[in-house]
Amino acid sequence: MKQRSTPPANQPPSSSSSTVRLSPPGKKNPVARTRQPTLPPTPRSRRALGLTRAAALGRFELQVCPACDTVQYPPREVCGACLSHELRWQSVNAEGVLLASTTLHHSNDLYFRERLPWRVGTVHMDAGPSVVTHVHQDCADGARVRLTLRLDRSGQAVMIALPEKDTPHMADDPVLRETSCDPKFRRVLITDGKSAAGQALAIALLQAGASTIFLGDPQPWRHNAAYASLLQDERIQAVTLDVTDTDSVQRVAASLGGKVEILINTADLEREGGVMSARDVNVARDALDINVLGLMRLAQHFGPALCARAADETRNAVAWVNILSIYAQMNLPARGMWSASKAAALSLSQCLRTEMRSAGIRVINVFPGPLDHEWEQRTPPPRVTPQALAQAVVRGLKQGTEDVYVGDVAQEFCERLAENSKALERELGA
Amino acid sequence: MTRRRLGYDGVLAACPVSVPYARYSTHSAHWWLGRALFELLRASGLKKADVDGLCVSSFTLTPDTAVGLTQHLGMAPRWLDHIPMGGASGVVALRRAARAVQAGDADVVACLAGDTNHVDSFRNTVSQFSRFAQDAVYPYGAGGPNASFALLTAHYMARTGATREDFGKLCVAQRDNALRYPHALMKKPLSLDQYLGARLITDPIHLFDCVMPCAGADAFLVMSADRAKTLGLTGVRILSTIERHNAWSDDPIQQRGGWTMDVDDLYALAGRGPQDMDFMQAYDDYPVINLMQIEDLGFCAQGAAPQFVRDNTFTIAGSFPFNTNGGQLSVGQAGAAGGYLGLVEALRQLTDTAGGTQVAQAQTGLVSGFGMINYDRGLCTAAAVLARSDT
Numbered sequence: 001m002k003q004r005s006t007p008p009a010n011q012p013p014s015s016s017s018s019t020v021r022l023s024p025p026g027k028k029n030p031v032a033r034t035r036q037p038t039l040p041p042t043p044r045s046r047r048a049l050g051l052t053r054a055a056a057l058g059r060f061e062l063q064v065c066p067a068c069d070t071v072q073y074p075p076r077e078v079c080g081a082c083l084s085h086e087l088r089w090q091s092v093n094a095e096g097v098l099l100a101s102t103t104l105h106h107s108n109d110l111y112f113r114e115r116l117p118w119r120v121g122t123v124h125m126d127a128g129p130s131v132v133t134h135v136h137q138d139c140a141d142g143a144r145v146r147l148t149l150r151l152d153r154s155g156q157a158v159m160i161a162l163p164e165k166d167t168p169h170m171a172d173d174p175v176l177r178e179t180s181c182d183p184k185f186r187r188v189l190i191t192d193g194k195s196a197a198g199q200a201l202a203i204a205l206l207q208a209g210a211s212t213i214f215l216g217d218p219q220p221w222r223h224n225a226a227y228a229s230l231l232q233d234e235r236i237q238a239v240t241l242d243v244t245d246t247d248s249v250q251r252v253a254a255s256l257g258g259k260v261e262i263l264i265n266t267a268d269l270e271r272e273g274g275v276m277s278a279r280d281v282n283v284a285r286d287a288l289d290i291n292v293l294g295l296m297r298l299a300q301h302f303g304p305a306l307c308a309r310a311a312d313e314t315r316n317a318v319a320w321v322n323i324l325s326i327y328a329q330m331n332l333p334a335r336g337m338w339s340a341s342k343a344a345a346l347s348l349s350q351c352l353r354t355e356m357r358s359a360g361i362r363v364i365n366v367f368p369g370p371l372d373h374e375w376e377q378r379t380p381p382p383r384v385t386p387q388a389l390a391q392a393v394v395r396g397l398k399q400g401t402e403d404v405y406v407g408d409v410a411q412e413f414c415e416r417l418a419e420n421s422k423a424l425e426r427e428l429g430a
Numbered sequence: 431m432t433r434r435r436l437g438y439d440g441v442l443a444a445c446p447v448s449v450p451y452a453r454y455s456t457h458s459a460h461w462w463l464g465r466a467l468f469e470l471l472r473a474s475g476l477k478k479a480d481v482d483g484l485c486v487s488s489f490t491l492t493p494d495t496a497v498g499l500t501q502h503l504g505m506a507p508r509w510l511d512h513i514p515m516g517g518a519s520g521v522v523a524l525r526r527a528a529r530a531v532q533a534g535d536a537d538v539v540a541c542l543a544g545d546t547n548h549v550d551s552f553r554n555t556v557s558q559f560s561r562f563a564q565d566a567v568y569p570y571g572a573g574g575p576n577a578s579f580a581l582l583t584a585h586y587m588a589r590t591g592a593t594r595e596d597f598g599k600l601c602v603a604q605r606d607n608a609l610r611y612p613h614a615l616m617k618k619p620l621s622l623d624q625y626l627g628a629r630l631i632t633d634p635i636h637l638f639d640c641v642m643p644c645a646g647a648d649a650f651l652v653m654s655a656d657r658a659k660t661l662g663l664t665g666v667r668i669l670s671t672i673e674r675h676n677a678w679s680d681d682p683i684q685q686r687g688g689w690t691m692d693v694d695d696l697y698a699l700a701g702r703g704p705q706d707m708d709f710m711q712a713y714d715d716y717p718v719i720n721l722m723q724i725e726d727l728g729f730c731a732q733g734a735a736p737q738f739v740r741d742n743t744f745t746i747a748g749s750f751p752f753n754t755n756g757g758q759l760s761v762g763q764a765g766a767a768g769g770y771l772g773l774v775e776a777l778r779q780l781t782d783t784a785g786g787t788q789v790a791q792a793q794t795g796l797v798s799g800f801g802m803i804n805y806d807r808g809l810c811t812a813a814a815v816l817a818r819s820d821t
Contacts, residue, residue: 109568132806
């Protein structure tokens with residue numbers, strides 16, 4: 001993190017300076033103690049968790065009074081103007097003016113003490129409220145800014161004032177770097193690199209600035225031309241990794257655990273068929289072994305390593321990504337057994353999310369609609385291309401969202417689920 | 431239609447006491463408040479049972495309130511109040527107690543404010559200060575009041591042209607005053623160069639713009655003039671008081687306090703104007719709020735306080751005696767007692783008991799309180815005009 005220069009003592013404070021470009025991290029000092037994770041202040045009122053929901057989905061929402069249209073902030077129980085008790089969370093204009101800012105050189109909280117100097121300010125929103133907020137260093141006092149809601153390392157939502165228009169290297173700003181899981185200069189393990197999704201992810205992550213991709217290979221005996229061609233890039237390294245084999249996972253974690261900042265679990269066994277149509281549980285057992293127990297084996301061996309390096313000053317571990325399916329949220333009977341395994345993985349990931357939150361590692365669940373790959377050959381369009389999936393994952397990492405819905409099917413699915421879950425259940429079976 | 435306000439005739443405030451402040455204390459708030467009551471009884475000659483009204487302010491008394499304190503101190507008051515208004519607590523306690531005595535609901539009210547300060551107290555108080563602070567301020571760098579006032583100060587400087595020298599002039603004068611006040615924690619003189627060269631905390635706030643959290647207690651009694659006479663106590667008359675909360679909530683950032691809504695009422699009831707004040711005790715957790723009080727209480731126009739500071743001197747013998755015991759900036763901020771510090775000093779000034787900080791021929795004085803940065807601004811404002819009872 002680059003230090004901002006402080007203004008001379010007699011000047012009014014905090015006009016902006018432009019973001020200093022991040023440089024690639026150097027080699028980690030092997031004898032230095034790795035900084036242990038601390039979290040920014042976590043407690044919030046239940047009402048304030050409405051901000052956290054919005055941030056987890058990458059939205060900007062505040063409470064609005066349906067009776068008098070007053071936009072509320074901080075979150076309230078009743079309207080501060082007319083006392084209506086039916087405040088609703090909805091998208092509002094996030095723009096405003098930065099009235100004042102200050103750079104903290106002292107903090108009462110351990111997390112911030114380790115990250116000083118830190119800039120905060122007051123933004124008067126066009127929508128009405130004044131907001132105390134983190135301030136991007138490219139914002140000038142008195143200038144127009146746009147607010148964004150992001151999850152901080154504690155997993156709670158915070159406001160960040162961004163410059164009105166994008167500036168060069170703006171993602172390198174300390175507050176954005178702290179609230180995102182940006183792949184830039186980070187090393188990523190993709191557990192199954194022989195899947196179409198895994199390969200698209202490798203390319204997209206390199207384009208996003210990842211320094212190294214460890215590309216898992218569950219079946220080294222099986223030739224795959226696309227996989228072989230990816231290995232031509234010196235930033236991509238092949239790793240033999242079978243998530244159904246505890247020894248294999250343990251071996252890889254022992255050698256790579258300290259070198260991975262983002263883990264993306266693409267391992268998946270997708271097969272057609274429901275409950276009664278299958279004559280035995282063999283395929284189901286295989287699917288659960290990969291999709292559920294595989295996740296568990298990975299979490300048991302890589303989880304502690306990531307958590308231990310969540311505040312590493314050289315390069316900190318930030319995210320755990322599960323490629324699930326929208327059908328994890330409600331069963332698609334035509335792929336009923338597979339849907340069930342994804343639902344189990346979703347439930348497991350919620351447990352993992354809570355366990356990892358104490359270190360500040362973000363667990364991101366990705367919910368694509370049907371993927372455009374060999375196991376969805378008979379699924380009618382629209383299908384999600386592996387490239388679109390990869391771009392959505394990169395976007396989620398950069399924004400630091402928690403739940404990523406990919407493609408029209410998944411988006412529509414959410415609306416239908418919210419509208420009438422019973423109708424969706426009937427229609428999925430039709 | 432506005433009803434004419436009743437004055438505070440026949441009521442006096444008396445017996446200002448201070449339990450000497452300490453940077454840190456292993457005692458609890460109950461200890462500090464108990465000592466304050468003990469000192470009040472000693473100074474007045476009253477027995478504990480004679481005190482039938484109790485008014486308490488404290489941040490660190492939790493989980494207790496004034497209720498729990500009655501049992502702790504073995505009291506049976508027939509009138510009880512708990513005032514969680516931080517820096518406005520002193521004036522608000524005074525005006526409520528005065529009405530209780532005037533109405534006969536209590537004969538003698540003990541007004542107590544005190545807090546302890548363990549090594550971790552301040553962080554705990556700040557992190558759990560209010561729901562809005564927990565949800566929408568503390569997660570943003572956890573700078574506490576330094577950060578909140580840095581934003582208000584930066585905005586005030588940009589709006590009015592106030593400079594660090596202006597703030598420094600007040601801080602230096604207050605330190606001069608504090609050197610004459612035996613309980614001040616700051617014992618060394620402060621020069622303007624030292625002020626300007628101090629460590630940057632949260633720009634534009636530097637070290638000597640900040641108060642030092644500490645433990646301590648201040649207290650006074652409110653009773654009828656007749657009772658005071660019987661006890662042989664010299665009291666102070668209350669000419670007028672005001673309070674206001676969450677004023678000007680539409681201002682996008684605080685640039686005036688609630689005093690501006692009530693200042694005309696304050697002076698009308700008092701029958702005095704700003705020019706009649708022989709001293710001012712303002713709430714001074716940061717210098718910027720001193721300047722706002724000077725404006726809002728009518729000593730100069732809005733935005734003109736920087737010039738007022740340049741045109742005046744603020745020591746005990748100065749043209750505008752201000753925070754004559756050194757204020758919180760030099761005495762220390764003993765939690766809620768910070769809201770009493772100016773009031774007990776004013777009571778001393780008007781009873782000739784201020785000792786080394788006595789302003790010559792002080793007849794009338796102004797005490798102002800400001801409290802509770804609930805979210806982005808201070809919500810509680812209060813002020814009182816006080817006068818000698820023997821003229």
